Amino acid sequence: MELSGAEIVCESLLKEGVEVIFGLPGGAVLPLYGALSKYPKLRHILVRHEQAAVMAADGYARATGRVGVCSATSGPGATNLVTGIASAQMDSIPIVAITGQVPRAAIGKDSFQETDVTGITLPITKHNYLVMDVSEVAPVIKEAFYVARTGRPGPVLVDIPKDILLDERTEFIWPENVSLAGYNPPREAPAEQVAQAVKLINEAERPIILAGHGTLISHAYDEVRELAEKAQIPVVTTLLGISSFPTDHYLNLGMPGMHGMAYASLAIDKADLLIALGMRFDDRVTGRLRDFAPNAKVIHIDIDPSELNKNVKATVPLLGDLKMVLGQLVPQVEANVHMDWLHYIDALRVDHPSTVIRETDELLPQFVLRELTKATQGEAIIVTGVGQHQMWAAQYCAFLEPNTLITSGGLGSMGFEVPAALGAKVGRPDKTVWSIAGDGGFQMTMCDLATAVENNINVKFAIMNNGVLGMVHQWQDLFYEKDYFSTVYTRNPDFVKLAEAYGIAGIRVKEKGEVAEAIQQAMEIPGPVVIDFVVKADENVFPMIPAGESVHEMLEEPTPERTA
Amino acid sequence: MSDKEQKHTIVALVADKPGVLTRIASMFRRRGYNIASLAVGQSEQPGFSRMTFVVEGDEDTVNQVTKQLDKLIDVIRVSDITGRETVARELALIKVLATPATRGEIIQIVNLFRASIVDVGTQSMVVEITGEEDKINALYNLLEPCGVIEMLRTGVVAMVRGQANGQVTDDVGMAVIQ
Known part of the structure; x- marks a missing residue:
């Protein structure tokens, strides 16, 4: 039987095991929606803004490890996806975005709602496609999912002209496999290079593991833990690697870098070996490169060859899938105790505690986050926005299971917290999901509270409301002579009334004593809730290594002249 | 680095x-x-x-x-x-001013380089040359005093000699530092 292009899209999505699509229709993509309505197995969640569709797909992908799917119409619908696609690309998130395009005959004529979306997304997708024949629909979708989820994952966009969706028909033939001559994700690393790495590990006196996002993507957490425990090697986790190693593990030093634990950064400074796993030596991790880990040799394992020797020279680069490479490597590593090194690090922890919450009657965001972690016992999925609250969540929340911290790390896209939390909850309905928001970011995407309500997506939103664009404000405070130009919101909406306007509960918390109860109350309500935590406005995130500087320039405490 | x-x-x-x-x-x-x-x-x-x-x-x-x-x-x-041992070639078309006074000199230069004249007009000639980049640069430098009106180069195409086909990306930057 011949099917329309739109029906072939639906059949293909079913073949890929897709269960949910986040999207918003429009003229060019409407034929797809006409078909979707006849495929009840493909749940479509209608959003209020396309940015929410792509970021929800992102949250879904991060929470489940599966490919997130979103759709939008041509022109403005497609361009509204751009920020979310860029974020997914930076953080290696598998997404397939399907966009409608104007009919083939109208392409290139500046037609209504026409944009060159494959051109626009070229540098921010892993790959993209403009489908120009109905016979290509099924193979392209198969290829798109394959490319999105394999190797170093990433977003793939498929742009399909309206006439192919609507008018063109062909037999639905699902290809058996994908054959891409120029695309062969690496698996195991060469044995002799692994042996070189093993030798370095066995000889090291002050080794450190840097576990990045690749640890989660490759499901290598057990192997990382085995390596750490076998040879007693302390572990630091990058922002995106945080939930790959339990926060409460005695070898976990937390996050290093700009707002990382002082002892983690100081330990890297003293280390004689870095074992970098699925991470890319981002500038927020390294600071000034020439001062980064000056005493260390580097073993760098990554699946993307272009990450090896990009920022930091690897003594032993290992190209491969992290789980497989560790499977080769860990059995050859000798048991070790590194007693002196661990004692040294323990002393660093005592001298540079990094996460002490000072005694005050004021409501500090750090205090709120610690209470939240107590209430959820580190088992909730925490989805953050970007800025101060994101860093505090990374510092003060506990993460005991993989994929429980969901955050826009590379792109640092504010507004991520609302839609990504929706996607995470849709993907993991069994988990408690908290969206930790800033009042700035929340207002970028809060229109999709309606999506949460409409679909009863049970996300708890905790706004760290300080009335300022906190991280920018902090930079003004520390580096721009306290010129707080354009970072203060003098008239925020009443977030409690706003929640009520959306038909959900809103709770305002101004006092420390109310925090625990409000969190408990929110968790007992069987649906989305907004808590407006009115927190201290001019609190800064410490420790801080200023941009482009090194661990030696780290600010650990708010010194008097640095406190507003 | x-x-x-x-x-x-x-x-x-x-x-x-x-x-x-x-x-x-x-x-x-x-x-x-x-x-x-x-x-x-x-x-x-x-x-x-x-x-x-x-x-x-x-x-x-x-x-x-x-x-x-x-x-x-x-x-x-x-x-x-x-x-690597390679064969590298580029093709260039050079349109040069050619007055009766300079025509002979241009033809001499062109012959010296084993280039060829592919078009002759009343005031100009088009010279075609194939070779390595340096050879084309040298010809251009000699023709320049006569007045070059236009030059068009294809860019280099190159190939490894013999059977080998060069270091492929898989090996690039993958060495262990001893």
């Missing part, structure tokens, strides 16, 4: 699909790499083109260029053939 800037010749086998050149050019632009020359044409395999890039940069930069190129899905294989 090393700071020795050097010209590298990179050869890539790419899928012959719409937009491939844009993807490659976009990657170069976005990452701030400079292409000194680029030539593209059909390869021996149907459906695939072969591109020759000349890129300037230190070794680390050029390693990144080859890896980033190889990362593109439509790029099948990348080889950095710098330092």
Whole structure:
């Protein structure tokens, strides 16, 4: 039987095991929606803004490890996806975005709602496609999912002209496999290079593991833990690697870098070996490169060859899938105790505690986050926005299971917290999901509270409301002579009334004593809730290594002249 | 990182699909790499083109260029053939002012270079030359005093001599530091 292009899209999505699509229709993509309505197995969640569709797909992908799917119409619908696609690309998130395009005959004529979306997304997708024949629909979708989820994952966009969706028909033939001559994700690393790495590990006196996002993507957490425990090697986790190693593990030093634990950064400074796993030596991790880990040799394992020797020279680069490479490597590593090194690090922890919450009657965001972690016992999925609250969540929340911290790390896209939390909850309905928001970011995407309500997506939103664009404000405070130009919101909406306007509960918390109860109350309500935590406005995130500087320039405490 | 800037010749086998050149050019632009020359044409395999890039940069930069190129899905294989025994050729058309006074001199120069004159007008001639970059530069320098109206160069195409086909991306920057 011949099917329309739109029906072939639906059949293909079913073949890929897709269960949910986040999207918003429009003229060019409407034929797809006409078909979707006849495929009840493909749940479509209608959003209020396309940015929410792509970021929800992102949250879904991060929470489940599966490919997130979103759709939008041509022109403005497609361009509204751009920020979310860029974020997914930076953080290696598998997404397939399907966009409608104007009919083939109208392409290139500046037609209504026409944009060159494959051109626009070229540098921010892993790959993209403009489908120009109905016979290509099924193979392209198969290829798109394959490319999105394999190797170093990433977003793939498929742009399909309206006439192919609507008018063109062909037999639905699902290809058996994908054959891409120029695309062969690496698996195991060469044995002799692994042996070189093993030798370095066995000889090291002050080794450190840097576990990045690749640890989660490759499901290598057990192997990382085995390596750490076998040879007693302390572990630091990058922002995106945080939930790959339990926060409460005695070898976990937390996050290093700009707002990382002082002892983690100081330990890297003293280390004689870095074992970098699925991470890319981002500038927020390294600071000034020439001062980064000056005493260390580097073993760098990554699946993307272009990450090896990009920022930091690897003594032993290992190209491969992290789980497989560790499977080769860990059995050859000798048991070790590194007693002196661990004692040294323990002393660093005592001298540079990094996460002490000072005694005050004021409501500090750090205090709120610690209470939240107590209430959820580190088992909730925490989805953050970007800025101060994101860093505090990374510092003060506990993460005991993989994929429980969901955050826009590379792109640092504010507004991520609302839609990504929706996607995470849709993907993991069994988990408690908290969206930790800033009042700035929340207002970028809060229109999709309606999506949460409409679909009863049970996300708890905790706004760290300080009335300022906190991280920018902090930079003004520390580096721009306290010129707080354009970072203060003098008239925020009443977030409690706003929640009520959306038909959900809103709770305002101004006092420390109310925090625990409000969190408990929110968790007992069987649906989305907004808590407006009115927190201290001019609190800064410490420790801080200023941009482009090194661990030696780290600010650990708010010194008097640095406190507003 | 090393700071020795050097010209590298990179050869890539790419899928012959719409937009491939844009993807490659976009990657170069976005990452701030400079292409000194680029030539593209059909390869021996149907459906695939072969591109020759000349890129300037230190070794680390050029390693990144080859890896980033190889990362593109439509790029099948990348080889950095710098330092290998290669045959490298470029074609140039040079339109030069030719008055009765200079015509003879131009013909002499052209013969010296085994180039050929492919068009003669009342006031100008078009010279065609094939060779390595230096040879074309030398001819241009000699013709320049006569007055060059227009020059068009194809960019270098290059090939490793014999059976070998250069260092492929899989090995680039993968060495263990002893």
